[in-house]
Every structure is written in structure tokens, then in C-alpha cells.
Amino acid sequence: MGLSCANDVATPLLDQVKSPDDLKRMGQDELCHLARELRGETLRIVSETGGHLGSSLGVIELTVALHAVFDAPRDTIIWDVSHQCYPHKILTGRRDRMRSLRKRNGLSGFTRRMESAFDPFGAAHSSTSISAGLGFATARDLKGEDGHVVCIIGDGAMSAGMAFEAMNNAGKSGRRLIVILNDNDMSISASTGALPGHLAAIRDRAQTLAGNLFQNFGFDYRGPVDGHDLDALIPLLRELHTNKTGPVLLHVVTRKGAGYDPAEQAADKYHGVNPFDVTTGVQVKVPAKAPSYTKVFADALINEAKADDRIVAITAAMASGTGIDRFEAAFPDRTFDVGIAEQHAVTFAAGLAASGMKPFCAIYSTFLQRAYDQIIHDVALQQLPVRFAIDRAGLVGADGPTHAGAFDIMYLAHLPGFTVMAASDEAELVHMVATAAGHDEGPIAFRYPRGEGTGVTMPAKGEMLPIGRGRIIELGTQVALLSFGTRLADCLKARRLLALEGISVTVVDARFAKPLDTALIADLVDNHAMLVTVEEGATGGFGALVLHHLANRGMLDGRCAVRTLTLPDTFIAQASSDDMYEEAKLTARHIAAAARNGIASSRVHGDIRRSGRAGQQELTTRLHRAEDR
Incomplete structure (x- = not known):
């Protein structure tokens, strides 16, 4: 089916939708028209509020199909990360509040249990949906209840270890569970690692389904299917709705930013946007008074790396968010994007440090929490000089509590042998990068916030700070x-x-x-x-x-x-x-x-x-x- 950004503000079908039950009374042609109206409505809303656009546009048809076939909230629908849930919120009775998205006392940019019965599980971090879904399915069976559990995972989330741990458990359990792999070949930027190549081989039919990874995990594999074709999607979902045996994985191929040309042409597919002009796609940007802390960190690290070829940079699928993309442009062979795998990132850094390299592990504070055991066991216990660059430390505004860096001081400063710093301004951050680069006596971390600096005079070169001196x-x-x-x-x-x-x-x-x-x-x-x-x-x-x-x-x-x-x-x-x-x-x-x-x-x-x-x-x-x- 053709896609359209649907700038026309007329939404006669969407106006009829007060709950997902209203979709079940629509015919196939009406659902196709509804999807176009939903795409246009999503665009208009996010153009005013900002937020996660590309991922939401990529699941418009899938969202319509899910709510046309399944009976939420009796059927449990779990969105992994849930940054793609805006269309879901519009169809589940929250359309009139969507312009409060990500604002104080407004709707969350992610699924939130206390917000709606249609949000059975809160999310915002990656790769949790299958684990949670198996929990729901197990509880359903133990209580003798009925109903489906559907997990939608994609945007690189399938590459994380937790997703595979859950699949290993779910495949062995044999419980009825539907996993929908939203395969758009993207995370925030292009996906990394071996899994995207495996999925591409399946899409291209270069690999026989008998050797399919998911079948070997014990899942009944279906697909791949065009995730923007409701004529193909809905019959498949209805078949799965009728089928009540064992775990199933439906491979759905979508395009991030689908139906909106500026998003489809952008490198990040408009993953996260400021308010923008719908016609041109140009985002509203307030002129910065000072460089961002992220940019200051990246530039300072590049300067240190020019003088020391042992310095390497590691990111966990957040190259642009942490500024490591700037480092990669200067030192491609010394940059490592390990995908959505913070645990692996930390232990990988530990191995590099044990081999005499100087790894800088750049991870948001809230995401570093996911690797706490590795920080203790693989880094601190062995007193390895891993350098932790902790971006997004402190409060982060519209992304809310799931992304706030509230706990890193507490969870790092209590570890023996750790050195923990916090930059008071962007000039101090430059000195802390230099301090970390020159510190070989054990692990060291420095934290800095989201957003622009204070506008202080910047040093020409970072200098080592006396350790433990204010x-x-x-x-x-x-x-x-x-x-x-x-x-x-x-x-x-x-x-x-x-x-x-x-x-x-x-x-x-x-x-x-x-x-x-x-x-x-x-x-x-x-x-x-x-x-x-x-x-x-x-x-x-x-x-x-x-x-x-x-x-x-x-x-x-x-x-x-x-x-x-x-x-x-x-x-x-x-x-x-x-x-x-x-x-x-x-x-x-x-x-x-x-x-x-x-x-x-x-x-x-x-x-x-x-x-x-x-x-x-x-x-x-x-x-x-x-x-x-």
C-alpha cells in the first residue's frame, strides 16, 4: 500500500476512535485510510511537542493492525523501549491529551502503567519486553486465565543480551507468547553487530528458514512480512490470534520514519526531534549560548587521543548522543559501538584496560545502571583503569525519570578504588577528560549534564587536576x-x-x-x-x-x-x-x-x-x- 504523510487535517475515521474497539468495526479499506490519518495526526502532534518521531511513524500500520485484531487491555500489548508508542496512545483514548506529551503533568513519552490500562508495563530502557511478556504469560497460565501477550521489539533492541536471555527462557517454556520483531535495520543510528546481517539474510531469502536463529530458540517463526501493508499484516495477526500454542516470532519489516520524506532521508530517521515545520521538516532550534557538554567532552577526548594512541572510545548504540560519532570521524579504528549492550561495553573496556589501552566508556548515567555488576566485578575489583564518561547526569527534562541520571554518584563513589568527579562547567569538563586520560591507578568516572555549558572561557588544553582536591x-x-x-x-x-x-x-x-x-x-x-x-x-x-x-x-x-x-x-x-x-x-x-x-x-x-x-x-x-x- 502507498504511504502518505497526510498533511490534510481532516480525520473523519480517527475522529470516530474513542477506544481500540472502534477499529474492530472498520473494514479493510477504512483501516488503511485510518492509518493515513493516524500518520498525519502523529506528525502534527510531534511537530508541536517534539519527541520520538521516526520510530512512531515506522509502526503506524502495525499499531492499527494490532488494535484491530487483538483485544487490549484483555490482551497484553508490550512495547519495547516504548518510544514508538505515540500512535498507540492516540488510539487508546489519549488523543485529546497528546499535545501535553513530555510536559509537566502531561502524558509520558513512554508507556506508563499509571497512565492507562492500555499500558500494562512501563518502559524506556531497551530489550525488556520479552522478559516482561513471559512474566505476564506465566501469570496468565498459573491463574488459569486466557488472553494473548504480544511483545513488540525492534530499533536495535533485539541485539541486547537480555532479549536473548528471555527468548532462551521463553522458547524452553513452550508458553503461548507472541513476539513481533519490528525490523527497521536501525537503532538511534544504524544498527551494529552481526544480528542485522542475519536479519538481512532472512529478508533477502539468502538463508533458508531451517537455519533460522529464532526457530533454534524454540519459536515458531513467521515472516518476513511488509509492516506497512495492512492487507498482509492483518490476516497474519488474525491467524496468530487464533493460534494458541507455543511461542511465536513474527518478523515484520518496516521503515523508520515511514511516510514522511524528511524523516526517511535523515541519517537518524528523525529519531528524536525538536518541534518542527511539517511541510519542510526544519526543526526549531534555539541558538546555543555555549557548546553542549557532549560536544565539549568529544572534542576534549579527540585532543587527548591525538597525543596518546592508547586512548580508545566505546559507546553502546549512542554514538551521536554521547559525541563518540565525532571521535569516530577522527579515529575510526579506535572507536567501538557495541550496540545496545552496556554490560558487554563495560567488560570489553575492562579487557582493553587490562591489555594496556586507555578505554573511555561513554554511556548515559541511566544506561550505565544496566552494567552495575560488571562495574563492580570486572572493573573495580580488578582495579582496572577504565574511564567512565557519564553523560546525562542529573535531571534531563522531557524524557523524565527513566532517563534521569540520579544514582551514579551513589553507585560509583561507594566502590573501593574508584575516583569520581563531577564537572561544574564545560571548562572543568575539559580538565576532567585530561585527568582521566592521565589516571592509571584504577577506575575513574566523571559526570556532566545534558545540554549546553555555562559560557565560561575555555582552556586551550586540558590539565591534570590534583586527585581529591576541591x-x-x-x-x-x-x-x-x-x-x-x-x-x-x-x-x-x-x-x-x-x-x-x-x-x-x-x-x-x-x-x-x-x-x-x-x-x-x-x-x-x-x-x-x-x-x-x-x-x-x-x-x-x-x-x-x-x-x-x-x-x-x-x-x-x-x-x-x-x-x-x-x-x-x-x-x-x-x-x-x-x-x-x-x-x-x-x-x-x-x-x-x-x-x-x-x-x-x-x-x-x-x-x-x-x-x-x-x-x-x-x-x-x-x-x-x-x-x-
Whole structure:
């Protein structure tokens, strides 16, 4: 069937759809017209909201076919990653709320259990659908219930180890489970590894089905079928709906961005977009005031690699997102995209490090969580100098809690022998890349946020930082703000707010969560009435390490009140970055309030513990030392 972007705003069939039941009353021709209307509606919505467009356009016909045949929510439909679920949301009673997509108090950009009964399983990370689906199928059988479980997996997600672990288990179980492989030969960028070649061989009929990988896993293989041809899709799905024996894999071939020429022609098929003009495809972009942290990292790593041919870069299917595509352009033989396989990425890096190379493993904070055992067992335990470049650290805005980098400080800084840094601005990030490149004594990590930098003057070359040393930015006498990471800018704003009230504030960039600058922390406690630690991470991270140190040294004795500001003990829903910081109470206003309230309740209000010039002289000396380096 022909595809069309359907710019015509008329949607007579879609207007009739209040739930998937309405599709079951439509004939084949009407469903084809509905698919065209749905494609146009999806385009118009995402052109206003931004979000994951290419993947949603690629499953328009598949989504229509699924809801025309299966009886959700009685039948369980699970979307892997679920960034392709926008058409699904439109057809399941959420059309009138779609323009709240990815906004505060709006619809999530992914499936979410609390949002709708049609979202049986929340997702956003890759390759979980078959495992979850087998859980649903097993529960169904144990409870003696009926109904189908359908898992839609694609966009490179089938290449991850977890998907194969689940297939191994599901094939052996023999339980009724339908897996739909959405084969679009893409993840965020072109898929890597051997599996895409295997799928291509099946598509081209160059390999006999008797040797099909999926059959060998115990699945009844069907396909391949054109995923944009409803005349072919619907009869196949109806057959599977009738068939109630064993696990089945349906191989559906689609095109990411299908039906919209600008998306089909783009290298990433418009995987994730800003708001855009539907007619031209041109995305709205706010001019950047400073380079992004991702670009700064990539350029700094390239500069280090020019001087050291042992430096290599590893990414897990996020080459463009982490900036490793820039490194690859300069050093193609020293760049490794291992696909959606974070566990493998970390242990692969460990093997490189054990062989004398200098691997930089660039992975988003939220995705690095998937490799935690490998970080402990294969890297930390062996004290291997793997360098972890942790992008998207902290809150990330519209992608919400599934993509927020909230836990990496906590889960790395507690590991023996680890060095953990956080860049307060883009210039500091350049120095931290250089520090990691020159650090051979064990694993080292540095975290930095999404988005553009602060606009500071950039160094011509990165320099090694003294391990475990912070730096004093501004000197005061009453309150000390000890910042770990990019909340430093808000600490400086809070200092100005407190100065208007006559409160004198020291601002310090900790730089390191591990090892701590214990001498500097002791100075701050001895010479201030109040110490506030500030970090964009969960409770149990930097502030907890400071408290632990002070408690063990007997320094929590009331001489200096201590407060820790962290992300709250909750998952913060998607919103703008400013709204998320407001909810997390990590803005300058909240930092100033914490300091003000703490000092007001202190018995040493307005005074420093060590009177006279001795304490001030010591702090001033450390300030000059910090400036010298």
C-alpha cells in the first residue's frame, strides 16, 4: 500500500476512535485510510511537542493492525523501549491529551502503567519486553486465565543480551507468547553487530528458514512480512490470534520514519526531534549560548587521543548522543559501538584496560545502571583503569525519570578504588577528560549534564587536576556552600541572594566525591556556622559521604550545622528543566533558603567557629592555591 504523510487535517475515521474497539468495526479499506490519518495526526502532534518521531511513524500500520485484531487491555500489548508508542496512545483514548506529551503533568513519552490500562508495563530502557511478556504469560497460565501477550521489539533492541536471555527462557517454556520483531535495520543510528546481517539474510531469502536463529530458540517463526501493508499484516495477526500454542516470532519489516520524506532521508530517521515545520521538516532550534557538554567532552577526548594512541572510545548504540560519532570521524579504528549492550561495553573496556589501552566508556548515567555488576566485578575489583564518561547526569527534562541520571554518584563513589568527579562547567569538563586520560591507578568516572555549558572561557588544553582536591570559588565567613557538579552556578546565585541579607558565604567546587578533599572540608566546618552540600544526585551520594567523614572524625558536634541538598526521594516526572529543579528544590532560591533557615536555627548565628585571623588566613591561603592550579 502507498504511504502518505497526510498533511490534510481532516480525520473523519480517527475522529470516530474513542477506544481500540472502534477499529474492530472498520473494514479493510477504512483501516488503511485510518492509518493515513493516524500518520498525519502523529506528525502534527510531534511537530508541536517534539519527541520520538521516526520510530512512531515506522509502526503506524502495525499499531492499527494490532488494535484491530487483538483485544487490549484483555490482551497484553508490550512495547519495547516504548518510544514508538505515540500512535498507540492516540488510539487508546489519549488523543485529546497528546499535545501535553513530555510536559509537566502531561502524558509520558513512554508507556506508563499509571497512565492507562492500555499500558500494562512501563518502559524506556531497551530489550525488556520479552522478559516482561513471559512474566505476564506465566501469570496468565498459573491463574488459569486466557488472553494473548504480544511483545513488540525492534530499533536495535533485539541485539541486547537480555532479549536473548528471555527468548532462551521463553522458547524452553513452550508458553503461548507472541513476539513481533519490528525490523527497521536501525537503532538511534544504524544498527551494529552481526544480528542485522542475519536479519538481512532472512529478508533477502539468502538463508533458508531451517537455519533460522529464532526457530533454534524454540519459536515458531513467521515472516518476513511488509509492516506497512495492512492487507498482509492483518490476516497474519488474525491467524496468530487464533493460534494458541507455543511461542511465536513474527518478523515484520518496516521503515523508520515511514511516510514522511524528511524523516526517511535523515541519517537518524528523525529519531528524536525538536518541534518542527511539517511541510519542510526544519526543526526549531534555539541558538546555543555555549557548546553542549557532549560536544565539549568529544572534542576534549579527540585532543587527548591525538597525543596518546592508547586512548580508545566505546559507546553502546549512542554514538551521536554521547559525541563518540565525532571521535569516530577522527579515529575510526579506535572507536567501538557495541550496540545496545552496556554490560558487554563495560567488560570489553575492562579487557582493553587490562591489555594496556586507555578505554573511555561513554554511556548515559541511566544506561550505565544496566552494567552495575560488571562495574563492580570486572572493573573495580580488578582495579582496572577504565574511564567512565557519564553523560546525562542529573535531571534531563522531557524524557523524565527513566532517563534521569540520579544514582551514579551513589553507585560509583561507594566502590573501593574508584575516583569520581563531577564537572561544574564545560571548562572543568575539559580538565576532567585530561585527568582521566592521565589516571592509571584504577577506575575513574566523571559526570556532566545534558545540554549546553555555562559560557565560561575555555582552556586551550586540558590539565591534570590534583586527585581529591576541591577549589574555593568565593570566600565568606558564615555559610559554606559545597557544590558537587553543575549546581555550582546556582550556589553562586544563592550567595548573591544571601549577601543582600548580610549573610557572608563561601562557595566551593568539590570536584571530587571520591576521594574527598578532607582537609578543605575540615576548614569549612571549623570556620563557618553552616555547611550546605549541594548535588544533582540521589540521597546517599556526595552529601552522605561528607556526613560519614565528619561523623567518623567526631566533627558533627554542633560546632557547624550541616545540611545536604540532593534530589528528593522520589522519581520526578517529565517537565522542563527549570520546573524539575524547582520541584527538586535545587534552585538558587532553595539553596539560599536552606542556608538561611539553618543559620537562623544555629546557636552561633552569624559567627564563625574559629575567631580572628587564623581561620581566615588558612582559607585565604587555600583560595590562592586553588587559583594557582
